Amino acid sequence: MTIQFTTNDLESQWMPFTANKDFKANPRLLVKADGMYYESHEGGRILDGSAGLFCVAAGHGRKEIRDAIYAALEQLDYAPPFQMGHPLSFEAARKVARILPDHMNHVFFTNSGSESVDTALKIAMAYHYARNDKQRTRFVGRQRAYHGMNFGGLSVGGMVKNREVFGPGLPGVLHMRHTWSKDDRFVDGEPETGADKAEDLQGFVDTFGAETIACCIVEPVAGSTGCLPPPKGYLKRLREICDANGILLVFDEVITGFGRLGTPFADEKFGVKADIVTLAKALSNGTVAMGGVAVSDEVYETIISSAGPTAVEFFHGYTYSGSVPAAAACCAAMDIYEREGLFENAARLSGAFGEMVHSMKEFDVVTDIRSIGLLAGIDLAADGKPGKRGYDLLKALYANGLLIKLTGDCALLSPPLICEEKHIDEIGTILRNTLKAI
Numbered sequence: 001m002t003i004q005f006t007t008n009d010l011e012s013q014w015m016p017f018t019a020n021k022d023f024k025a026n027p028r029l030l031v032k033a034d035g036m037y038y039e040s041h042e043g044g045r046i047l048d049g050s051a052g053l054f055c056v057a058a059g060h061g062r063k064e065i066r067d068a069i070y071a072a073l074e075q076l077d078y079a080p081p082f083q084m085g086h087p088l089s090f091e092a093a094r095k096v097a098r099i100l101p102d103h104m105n106h107v108f109f110t111n112s113g114s115e116s117v118d119t120a121l122k123i124a125m126a127y128h129y130a131r132n133d134k135q136r137t138r139f140v141g142r143q144r145a146y147h148g149m150n151f152g153g154l155s156v157g158g159m160v161k162n163r164e165v166f167g168p169g170l171p172g173v174l175h176m177r178h179t180w181s182k183d184d185r186f187v188d189g190e191p192e193t194g195a196d197k198a199e200d201l202q203g204f205v206d207t208f209g210a211e212t213i214a215c216c217i218v219e220p221v222a223g224s225t226g227c228l229p230p231p232k233g234y235l236k237r238l239r240e241i242c243d244a245n246g247i248l249l250v251f252d253e254v255i256t257g258f259g260r261l262g263t264p265f266a267d268e269k270f271g272v273k274a275d276i277v278t279l280a281k282a283l284s285n286g287t288v289a290m291g292g293v294a295v296s297d298e299v300y301e302t303i304i305s306s307a308g309p310t311a312v313e314f315f316h317g318y319t320y321s322g323s324v325p326a327a328a329a330c331c332a333a334m335d336i337y338e339r340e341g342l343f344e345n346a347a348r349l350s351g352a353f354g355e356m357v358h359s360m361k362e363f364d365v366v367t368d369i370r371s372i373g374l375l376a377g378i379d380l381a382a383d384g385k386p387g388k389r390g391y392d393l394l395k396a397l398y399a400n401g402l403l404i405k406l407t408g409d410c411a412l413l414s415p416p417l418i419c420e421e422k423h424i425d426e427i428g429t430i431l432r433n434t435l436k437a438i
């Protein structure tokens with residue numbers, strides 16, 4: 001299928017996180033997808049090296065998900081989620097809870113990762129409030145973190161460009177140092193050194209008082225900034241400091257959740273349990289906007305039991321929390337993940353994936369490579385202005401038939417979990433040929 005677009009056809013939509021002028025002059029439109037491949041509006045076959053935007057874990061065009069959404073909408077289009085409900089959202093929560101860490105059996109639905117993060121921060125505050133620990137209003141985030149683009153997530157996030165225009169954000173937020181070190185370049189998996197950076201949290205406790213801190217939020221593996229696996233022992237140390245000081249630990253698993261690391265969630269990969277876990281993306285296999293916040297039984301019981309029998313316990317929610325099509329998509333996606341053993345497939349392929357990615361070290365332009373599970377970041381030397389080389393690479397790869405995500409000059413790879421060795425080889429071939437040419 002070849003479709004011609006003119007700039008005028010594209011003008012009305014203001015695109016997110018996009019160089020609008022350049023895109024509209026030379027659009028990259030995806031018109032079809034199946035399995036591991038997209039088709040472009042010019043008829044090109046594009047291998048999906050990024051699971052869309054980290055979300056299409058079960059691959060494209062899943063009939064089970066499409067059918068489930070259709071069947072659900074045929075019966076019921078919409079039900080208000082406040083003081084009302086519909087069976088599918090409960091079924092979705094139950095299926096997600098089966099995959100979640102054992103101590104987590106409750107999920108609050110949202111519509112995106114950004115909403116999940118803001119909801120998680122509010123849950124942390126509500127937990128302390130319910131325990132009459134009302135001074136705990138500070139949040140601890142981290143440099144280079146990405147927690148979405150709403151004001152809560154932006155405030156605890158630490159990607160400079162994303163924050164630049166938007167002022168100081170929430171008051172009382174503290175940032176730990178990021179964990180990247182130039183001494184640990186080209187490491188496959190968790191770096192040996194850097195666990196001591198968790199002591200930044202202890203420093204905030206010492207300086208501001210534990211009784212002022214509601215939660216510490218981290219991506220177990222920093223994703224959007226370029227795939228930064230945690231140094232060995234780092235997350236354990238964060239957990240210890242949180243436990244010793246009554247601080248909740250929040251894992252933002254919008255990217256890492258649902259098998260990206262080769263385990264269902266990060267707790268199994270790193271042996272550290274969070275109190276709150278944010279979800280989105282693969283929650284619906286990318287088909288319908290959906291997010292969620294999973295909480296420990298202790299967090300749930302504390303908030304729920306703090307109000308009277310007919311009182312609303314948590315003053316928060318969204319019109320589309322657990323909407324009919326989202327819940328249907330979620331149920332079908334969870335069934336596929338379990339039935340097809342996709343998390344296990346990710347674990348099985350992570351060795352071959354890591355090897356392919358790390359073989360790019362041969363190029364002088366590559367300054368660092370990091371990988372874990374089916375997630376990797378390849379840093380490129382800047383070409384004059386930061387981000388220029390990354391953008392040029394994105395366009396060249398697309399022209400050569402590979403879609404990946406670029407953050408500045410870092411190329412991020414995260415193929416769908418259905419991928420096979422041959423797809424990893426194909427990603428490697430296109431990447432190598434393209435890097436040769438830039």
Ligand SMILES: Cc1ncc(COP(=O)(O)O)c(C=O)c1O
Pocket residue numbers: 111112113114115117146147148149219223224252253254255280281
């Ligand atoms: C760790 C993390 N948190 C939150 C978000 C925001 O998700 P959304 O774009 O669905 O709002 C993202 C998006 O990439 C993410 O990677």
